[in-house]
Amino acid sequence: MPRPETPTVTSAIKQLILDRHLRPGDPMPTENELVDLLGVSRSSVREAVRTLVALDILEVRHGHGTFVGGVSLRPLVEALVFRGVMSPGDDYRTVREVVEMRTSLDLAMAETVVERLAGRDAPELRELTRTMVAAAARGESFAEADCAFHVGLAALQDNQLFGQMVGALWEIHSTITPKLGLPTTRDIEDTAKAHVTLLERAVAGDLDGYRAAVVGHYAPLMRVLDKANPAVPAEEAIA
C-alpha cells in the first residue's frame, strides 16, 4: 500500500511547478528527470504523480507525457458523487443539500446578474431557454442546456470561484437526480418555463422578481424529491 514518504514527493512536485511558474497545460519534466531532480525512487515519483493526477494537478496524456493539469473541481465532483452513490438512502439528503447550496449561490449572484442583464438581449441565454422549452414540449430532459444556462449566469460575476462551484454543484445534482425516479412531463415543462422566467426578470431589471424566480425554479425538483421521499418534511429543504 502507498508508502509514508509519498506526501513529501507530491509536495516537492507541487513546489517545482510553483518554482518554475508552470501553468495548466505546460509540460512537466519526464519521470527520469523527476527522479534526478527530487532524488527519490522511481516508484515514489510514480505514486506521487498518480496522486496529483487524481487531484487534477497533473495530467498524463498517453504517448505525449505528463502536463500540469487543469486544477479543476473535478475531484470534488467525483468524491461527492461517490458519497451520494455510497449511501443510497441519503440521496435525497445529498440532493437537498446541493439544491440549498445552489439556491444560496444563485441568490448571492442575483444582484450582479440583474445589473448585467437589465435591458440587454442576452442571445446565448435566450437560445438556451428555447432549447429547454422545445425539449420539454417533446417530453425530453435538457441537462446540457440547463447546465450551460446556470454556468452562463455565473460567468457574469467577476469571480471564477462562483462559476466553478456552480458547475460542480450542477454536475453532482444531475448525476444524482436520475436515480430519484422519472420527473413527470409537468415537472419538465415547469422547469423549462422557470428558466424563461429567470431570464425575463433579469432582463427586466426586476431584482425581487428574479430572486423569487430563483427559488421558484427549484419547486418542480422539490416536488420530485417530496414524492420520492415523502417522509422528509418539505420545509427542511427550504430552511
Add this chain to the structure above:
Amino acid sequence: MPRPETPTVTSAIKQLILDRHLRPGDPMPTENELVDLLGVSRSSVREAVRTLVALDILEVRHGHGTFVGGVSLRPLVEALVFRGVMSPGDDYRTVREVVEMRTSLDLAMAETVVERLAGRDAPELRELTRTMVAAAARGESFAEADCAFHVGLAALQDNQLFGQMVGALWEIHSTITPKLGLPTTRDIEDTAKAHVTLLERAVAGDLDGYRAAVVGHYAPLMRVLDKANPAVPAEEAIA
C-alpha cells in the same frame, strides 16, 4: 507514469465498497485480497489505492491497513489551495474571490444562525471569541479559533455541505493570506472584536444587525488587501 488500465481498477474498488455496503471507517480487504478479488496486478491495485486515497475515498492508516475514507471535500481544498498559490500574481484576486464566496455563504446561513442562537448562551462560541480577543491583545493572530468559530456557525445548518465548504474556504483563505503581508495590530484587534459583535447580534436575535456584522467582519481583511495591492479598486471586492 500511471498506466491506462488504472481507472478500471479504481472503479472496481469503488464498486466493491458499494456491493459490500461499506461505510466511512470500515476496513477494506488487504492488498493481497484485492489482487485476488479483482484479478489484477499488485501494482495496479497500489496505483488505484493511491488514487482513491487522494480522493479521500480510501484512507491508509500505517500499521493498521486500509479503510474506507471520509469522502470529504479535502480533495477540493487541496486542488483549490494549489490553484490559489500557483499564480502568485493572482493571490489578491484569489483571496478576494474566497472572501466573496465566504460572505455569500455567511449571509445565506444568517437566518438559521440567528434563529438557533437567539436567547441562547452559546458557551463554545463565546469561549472562541474570548480566545480571539485575548490573542489580539497580545498582538497575536488566532487562525485556529477563527476557523473553529466559523465552522461552529456552519454546524448550526441542517446541511453538511455548508460546513465543509466553509471549512474548505477558510483553509484556502488562511493559506494564502500570510503571503499578503502582516496585518497591523489594529486589523487583528478589529477582526477579534468583529467576532464578538457577530455572536452578540445572533444571540440578540437581530438578523439585520447580524447581516451587517457579517459584512463588517471582513472589513479589516479588505483593508489589508487594499494596502497590499492598491491598484485594485476596493469596489471590485464588494461587487
